[in-house]
Amino acid sequence: MTTQAQPPVGRPIPTPDAASQAFFDGAKAHKLLLRFCPACSRWLAPASDACDSCFSDQLEWKEASGKGEIYTFGIMHQVLHPGFKDEVPYNVVQVELAEGPRIMSNIVGTPNDQIKVGMKVEVMFDVLSPDVTVPKFKAI
């Protein structure tokens, strides 16, 4: 009897849904899209359903500068999902974007012990599969 090799388990690749399709389409085209309330000229996090100032749900998708800084971060040592078994310790950050919203992400290309609060970063795009690309950030 032959045993079939197990495929390598990596980080879970997100599957877009209706609410996030435009965001993932943007990422695939290497654009970081945020929600934008035209009535308030207010940028909102990608997952926003409505403007948190005027409560309108008439939001647009709008390309952000991709620039920001690290608001805070952690270095994760726990393996809470099998896809991260070979990743620990890895960073998880909150990036405060130049447009205002803070979003969760990862920093690519900077050793864990050199990541600092306040570090200037810009978006890059991690191609996870032919269908799915996700925004991450690198130091500038």
Added chain:
Amino acid sequence: MAHEAKSAIVGLGYSAIGKVYGRTGTSFALEAIKNAMDDAGLAKDQIDGLLIQHGITPCIGLGLQNAGAFKNMRLVNHMNAMGATPATMVQYATMAIANGLATNVVCVFADTPLQDPNAGAGASMFGARDRSNIRGFQALDLHYSPMTANGGYAMGARRHMALYGTTNEQLGAIAVSVRQWAQKNPRAAYRNPLTIDDYMSSRWIIEPFHLFDCCMVSNGAVAVIVSAADKAKDMKSDPAYVMAMAQGYPGNEKRAGDLHDTHTGARIAAKTLYAQLGVGPQDIDVRSLYDCYTYTILVTLEDYGFCEKGEGGPFVQDGKLGPGGSCPTNTGGGELSNFYLWGMTPLSEGVEQARGSAGDRQVAKHDLVLTTCQGGFLDYHASLILSPNATY
């Protein structure tokens, strides 16, 4: 002018708590309620209110009134402000009693996140979570990290460190002080000595949190019974009078300028709470604070004004939170070392201290006991000032 008590906690009951396997939330909850009724000297037919909360697992709910055959209830609800809920249940019970809706209200919390590791499943509460149906932005966050609450609080602590110079040694001083209290509590899960070196050499969970920055997970239930203040002296046990009560919810815009990670809803609640008695932090004798993480104690001490914002690290570093210190805090060992049943951990120890039943760990002067409950990622906060005296 003397301030009168708003209500009294007349009964406190614990179930078996900890790595207790093979029991349901209903079983734990009814055991805790029975012990609370015995503590108060109340029979079941004298209970006419039931406020219910479950923890990580949805192990109890409105069905508890049937499971315990509570008849002719006048107040029942399933409550949720996450970890803040136990203090809020006492508050809603107090308001209901003052308005004639009920007389003796049970507030109960139960949780069963731990499974027997010898029964095949891991003891971790996260091990069995099925994430295969997660889509969209939730799945994007999972790709970045499945970090749970550990990550949210760790990143809050990191922000505090960056702004104010707070250190791991200072967070560790909190863990050490709380453990010293736990050594005086026969109920506490962790009573072995903990040194700052033990803390610093313990494994990372998510930096900047070591293992000993994080609370444990427990199975079990706690119940308290709230009654009118003027009925309390007729009960079997000494009461803990509710002298002040407040809530605070800061909102989190997750946007530039928002101070959520370092400034909590406790700042809102503190103003309400202190104003009700005309007191300030200098008047508080004992603190029983929600301590899901060491950092939660640090930021709560700041937000209740025991030290200035940003000074929490130096404030705790000399061990003043521990036995014999000038700022006795989490005298039962807290969620870090005693047990973790959400807001029932600080509430139960607040009751023990206020009524003077805390044994070897009893603080001599306990006229005003600050009891705080915290939920979400610093999203939900509620607090009480408890006292052995019906007036202040």
